[in-house]
Amino acid sequence: MRWTSILAIYLLFWAMSVFFVLPFGVRTHDEAGVEKVPGQADSAPANFRVGRFVMRTTILSAVLFGLYYANYVNGWITADDVAFIRPPAD
Incomplete structure (x- = not known):
């Protein structure tokens, strides 16, 4: 896999x-007990x-990409494993 593909997927x-x-x-400000600014949304952090x-x-993206790359190298799950709809056999 090229480094540009690795970067794009990451x-x-x-x-x-x-x-x-x-x-x-x-x-939110209500949960933290801090006074709100006038006009501020109630859901604002x-x-x-x-x-x-x-x-x-x-960190999360590195872990997920690491799992993706390990699967890419080792071939644990392939496209054939997730093809649920198969064309009729001839």
């Missing part, structure tokens, strides 16, 4: 991992830590 895993990690560890968020996303 970035896809990273973008997917963002949505998995985003809801964890977020507390009280203290969003970008560094921690990026680190969690990077």
